[in-house]
Amino acid sequence: MVLSCLMGLSGLFAVIAGFTGLANGGGSIILPFGLPWLPMHLRLDALGSFFLLVIGALVLPVAIYSQGYLSHEKRLTPIAIFLPLFILGMMGVVLSDDAFTFMLFWELMSVSSYFLVTHEHQHPENRKAGFIYLLMAHMAGLLIMGSFATLYATSGSFEFSAMRDAQLSPLWASVAFLLAGFGFGTKAGVVPMHGWLPDAHPVAPSNVSALMSGIMLKVAIFGFIRITWDLMGSGDFQWWWGALVLAAGSSSAVSGVLMALQQHDLKRLLAYHSIENIGIILIGLGLAMLLAHFGHNTLAALGLIAALYHTINHALFKGLLFMGAGAVLHSTGSRNMEAMGGLIHRMPWTAAFFLVACISISALPPFNGFVSEWLTFQTALMAPQLGGALLTAIVPFSAAMLALAGALAATCFVKVFGVVFLGHARSDIASDAKEVDDWMLVGMAIPALCCLLLGVLPTVFIPILDHVPQLLLHTSLTSSSNGQAIDATQWLWLTPMNAAHASYSAPIILLGMLLLGGVAFWRLHPKGTIIRRSKMWSCGNPHTHARMQYNATSFSQPLRRIFAGLYQPDEHEHAERHQHALLTTRVKYVVHVGDMVVKHLYQPIGHVTLWIAKVIRHEHQRGIHAYLTYTFATVLLLLAVFV
Amino acid sequence: MNSLLFQLLQALLMVLLAPLVAGFLSTIKAHLQNRRGAGIMQPWRDIQKLFAKEVVLADHASWIFRFTPYIVFTATLMAASVVPALLVDTPLSLTADVIALVALLALARFFLSLAGMDIGTAFGGMGSSREMTFSALAEPAMLMSVLVLAIGAHSTNITTMITHTLTTPLLIQPSIAFALVAMLMIAVAETGRIPIDNPTTHLELTMIHEAMLLEYSGRHLALMEWASMVKLLLFTTLIIDLFMPWGIASEASLIGIVLALAIWLFKLMGLLIILAVFETSLAKLRLFEVPQYLGTAFVLSFLGLIIHYMLEVSV
Numbered sequence: 001m002v003l004s005c006l007m008g009l010s011g012l013f014a015v016i017a018g019f020t021g022l023a024n025g026g027g028s029i030i031l032p033f034g035l036p037w038l039p040m041h042l043r044l045d046a047l048g049s050f051f052l053l054v055i056g057a058l059v060l061p062v063a064i065y066s067q068g069y070l071s072h073e074k075r076l077t078p079i080a081i082f083l084p085l086f087i088l089g090m091m092g093v094v095l096s097d098d099a100f101t102f103m104l105f106w107e108l109m110s111v112s113s114y115f116l117v118t119h120e121h122q123h124p125e126n127r128k129a130g131f132i133y134l135l136m137a138h139m140a141g142l143l144i145m146g147s148f149a150t151l152y153a154t155s156g157s158f159e160f161s162a163m164r165d166a167q168l169s170p171l172w173a174s175v176a177f178l179l180a181g182f183g184f185g186t187k188a189g190v191v192p193m194h195g196w197l198p199d200a201h202p203v204a205p206s207n208v209s210a211l212m213s214g215i216m217l218k219v220a221i222f223g224f225i226r227i228t229w230d231l232m233g234s235g236d237f238q239w240w241w242g243a244l245v246l247a248a249g250s251s252s253a254v255s256g257v258l259m260a261l262q263q264h265d266l267k268r269l270l271a272y273h274s275i276e277n278i279g280i281i282l283i284g285l286g287l288a289m290l291l292a293h294f295g296h297n298t299l300a301a302l303g304l305i306a307a308l309y310h311t312i313n314h315a316l317f318k319g320l321l322f323m324g325a326g327a328v329l330h331s332t333g334s335r336n337m338e339a340m341g342g343l344i345h346r347m348p349w350t351a352a353f354f355l356v357a358c359i360s361i362s363a364l365p366p367f368n369g370f371v372s373e374w375l376t377f378q379t380a381l382m383a384p385q386l387g388g389a390l391l392t393a394i395v396p397f398s399a400a401m402l403a404l405a406g407a408l409a410a411t412c413f414v415k416v417f418g419v420v421f422l423g424h425a426r427s428d429i430a431s432d433a434k435e436v437d438d439w440m441l442v443g444m445a446i447p448a449l450c451c452l453l454l455g456v457l458p459t460v461f462i463p464i465l466d467h468v469p470q471l472l473l474h475t476s477l478t479s480s481s482n483g484q485a486i487d488a489t490q491w492l493w494l495t496p497m498n499a500a501h502a503s504y505s506a507p508i509i510l511l512g513m514l515l516l517g518g519v520a521f522w523r524l525h526p527k528g529t530i531i532r533r534s535k536m537w538s539c540g541n542p543h544t545h546a547r548m549q550y551n552a553t554s555f556s557q558p559l560r561r562i563f564a565g566l567y568q569p570d571e572h573e574h575a576e577r578h579q580h581a582l583l584t585t586r587v588k589y590v591v592h593v594g595d596m597v598v599k600h601l602y603q604p605i606g607h608v609t610l611w612i613a614k615v616i617r618h619e620h621q622r623g624i625h626a627y628l629t630y631t632f633a634t635v636l637l638l639l640a641v642f643v
Numbered sequence: 644m645n646s647l648l649f650q651l652l653q654a655l656l657m658v659l660l661a662p663l664v665a666g667f668l669s670t671i672k673a674h675l676q677n678r679r680g681a682g683i684m685q686p687w688r689d690i691q692k693l694f695a696k697e698v699v700l701a702d703h704a705s706w707i708f709r710f711t712p713y714i715v716f717t718a719t720l721m722a723a724s725v726v727p728a729l730l731v732d733t734p735l736s737l738t739a740d741v742i743a744l745v746a747l748l749a750l751a752r753f754f755l756s757l758a759g760m761d762i763g764t765a766f767g768g769m770g771s772s773r774e775m776t777f778s779a780l781a782e783p784a785m786l787m788s789v790l791v792l793a794i795g796a797h798s799t800n801i802t803t804m805i806t807h808t809l810t811t812p813l814l815i816q817p818s819i820a821f822a823l824v825a826m827l828m829i830a831v832a833e834t835g836r837i838p839i840d841n842p843t844t845h846l847e848l849t850m851i852h853e854a855m856l857l858e859y860s861g862r863h864l865a866l867m868e869w870a871s872m873v874k875l876l877l878f879t880t881l882i883i884d885l886f887m888p889w890g891i892a893s894e895a896s897l898i899g900i901v902l903a904l905a906i907w908l909f910k911l912m913g914l915l916i917i918l919a920v921f922e923t924s925l926a927k928l929r930l931f932e933v934p935q936y937l938g939t940a941f942v943l944s945f946l947g948l949i950i951h952y953m954l955e956v957s958v
Binding site for chain 1: 698703707714717740746762763768778779787790941945949952953
């Protein structure tokens with residue numbers, strides 16, 4: 001109770017601080033501890049405020065949810081220690097104003113989340129997932145540190161203010177960009193550095209998964225924006241930076257959703273969707289970087305806003321999805337979708353909130369996912385010709401990939417909702433499920449409501465967001481001096497640039513649909529009659545069985561066949577014919593779709609590492625004189641280099 | 644206020660005309676196949692009959708199944724009311740641009756597919772799985788083909804796009820030809836016509852859209868059928884608007900609108916006759932050849948886009 005209260009309070013304060021920071025510009029503070037020559041610098045600017053708002057917006061509902069979710073948890077102590085540290089780490093990262101503080105909080109976030117991932121360490125696969133997570137998080141940390149080191153070499157200071165003022169040569173700027181890109185990309189789960197993500201997210205407790213997927217990945221996005229947009233600045237951008245980010249985003253978006261479609265572990269599926277959504281955010285960011293490089297600052301601001309809007313959207317609906325998955329796990333004890341079915345009858349509220357998240361993530365109006373994807377599309381569309389044929393083609397192509405990812409996400413969430421909540425129960429655990437308690441329901445209701453609000457009233461929220469491009473690009477989309485921009489007074493219409501270009505009015509769509517649907521229902525539904533219920537049609541066959549329904553594997557079969565080249569599914573069919581050669585008594589179909597990147601990139605690297613270790617392992621077993629020789633040689637080498 | 648009233652009238656016209664369009668199509672097909680056909684009023688009579696019939700729900704159908712017909716119908720209606728059929732500039736056409744229009748139809752499809760999964764029959768799930776898979780492949784192709792025009796007009800608002808086409812001198816633009824072919828292919832797939840799907844069949848191995856409707860009855864079925872007819876009219880009107888808008892009224896005068904109505908109906912009939920000829924002369928594709936068909940449409944529209952950038956923008 002105390003834990004949830006404190007978490008909730010910290011979330012609430014983060015939301016308040018985020019809003020005031022965006023509105024008033026925040027402030028900075030130097031804490032009197034840290035290294036002797038480098039006290040900790042903290043600063044709340046528009047960018048940090050926005051991400052603090054994202055963190056708070058999810059920590060608050062997750063805190064309420066945790067009160068119910070953890071009520072039956074026996075080993076509460078590790079969670080009570082590491083969950084607050086994890087949240088502290090994330091908030092510290094977005095507040096830090098020097099590289100040392102940044103890395104300190106960053107590592108705090110990574111390490112404490114490792115202990116949360118391995119919370120149920122009695123299962124060996126959880127320990128393995130935790131190990132891979134720790135390994136890759138530290139590889140990422142190393143790369144990020146390299147990026148800061150590059151900036152330090154030019155500016156001579158760890159403070160961000162000095163790094164901002166320093167002028168980097170194009171070569172070193174590219175080095176810093178690449179190090180930051182790969183470092184933060186690993187942490188954000190960009191393909192092909194995503195290997196840890198689909199293993200680590202499912203095994204953590206669901207409230208932690210919600211935080212990891214909803215905001216920890218966003219903190220990596222924050223770090224990337226901080227280094228590239230803020231510390232280096234849009235003046236340093238080179239054309240291929242944006243193209244690279246765009247390509248990484250497009251490939252993450254499509255491959256993430258394609259992999260998600262083939263999962264039948266509910267939380268693993270959601271984890272792959274995080275990869276997809278990080279890809280969508282990166283598409284927006286990449287477009288903005290390209291446009292900023294070519295000097296189209298207003299359009300770049302639009303792309304940046306699209307990316308940030310998707311950031312908070314994804315935090316909300318992915319947090320909600322993981323909380324919903326946690327509720328299902330809580331009442332059925334399983335993450336296997338093939339064992340579910342018909343939960344909408346037993347868990348009506350969870351189903352309703354989960355459905356809201358499904359519609360939002362599928363980018364369907366009038367919910368929030370559509371707004372951010374629509375803004376991303378508009379940025380891609382309005383991008384004028386940017387020198388070179390490759391660049392000219394890559395922008396619309398990324399828009400096409402965004403469309404494909406969005407449509408495939410809708411397919412995937414029809415599968416998720418259809419298999420888990422609709423139809424008949426496929427097992428006893430599903431038919432015995434009970435609705436979760438009120439704490440968990442309230443925890444899910446808040447983000448569901450936010451999804452609707454952000455979807456219907458984007459014109460209210462975008463002016464608040466607009467402070468971030470003002471900080472990074474010195475361009476505002478809402479100021480009146482800039483004639484072609486979003487008009488904040490026209491709350492009904494969302495019109496990037498001007499109304500003749502494109503417009504979208506979610507309030508009218510929502511109102512129109514409610515009105516039309518209501519009138520149709522009222523006119524058509526005869527009053528006072530109860531609709532007759534009957535058995536479903538079964539082609540005259542009286543024996544139907546719940547396992548005759550389409551399940552997760554069969555739902556994605558067409559796609560598995562269409563993209564067989566990408567999936568390379570491992571399929572086995574076996575028919576038992578006991579009595580007679582023509583009489584099939586039992587058919588067994590087993591399919592396994594592995595992650596191609598893990599198979600063809602990670603495993604070879606692992607093999608090579610093991611091989612090297614095998615080759616040099618006899619060196620470990622030498623006597624003391626050999627070790628002394630090594631030490632002596634090392635000292636000589638260092639002397640030769642540095643003296 | 645006047646134009647708002649006109650907008651509502653136009654939306655009403657679209658909705659009421661949709662069953663006639665479906666009837667016209669089936670009559671033409673019947674003539675092409677040497678049959679008499681049931682007349683163009685038959686879909687109207689079917690809908691009226693269904694509205695009068697009692698609704699029967701499966702035992703464990705949830706509220707999703709019950710409310711889906713209303714959601715599908717209203718989402719399709721919202722989409723139809725945004726598309727200008729007679730008058731270029733209507734106030735509500737700002738509500739949704741082409742992308743939002745596609746998304747509204749996607750919302751309808753999302754709920755339709757959920758309803759297919761709700762009863763728990765193998766048919767419903769099969770229909771949902773196929774519908775969502777193929778629409779996921781169709782959506783990028785459709786957007787690409789719309790984008791060719793949108794980039795030319797610097798806008799995704801249908802009104803602006805129509806005005807752009809009307810005001811630019813008529814040139815043979817290869818990119819638009821590519822986009823048109825792709826759009827026609829996608830429209831056939833999205834409205835569930837031969838060679839992708841067959842709205843008249845209930846043969847389990849081939850059906851997509853109808854498989855999801857199997858459990859519906861009475862007014863629910865009527866709304867679903869009506870919505871799919873509106874969708875057919877919507878797509879034909881969209882193709883007319885985007886590729887051959889000449890004749891549409893630019894201001895709300897009586898003569899202009901009557902003339903626009905006549906020209907619109909004429910173009911509509913032309914497109915429907917072409918569709919009927921294709922439906923009669925083609926066989927349905929095998930299910931797993933549909934991705935190739937949709938892939939071709941995507942490649943065509945993307946080629947159109949590249950050609951537009953390479954040849955036409957620099958001029």
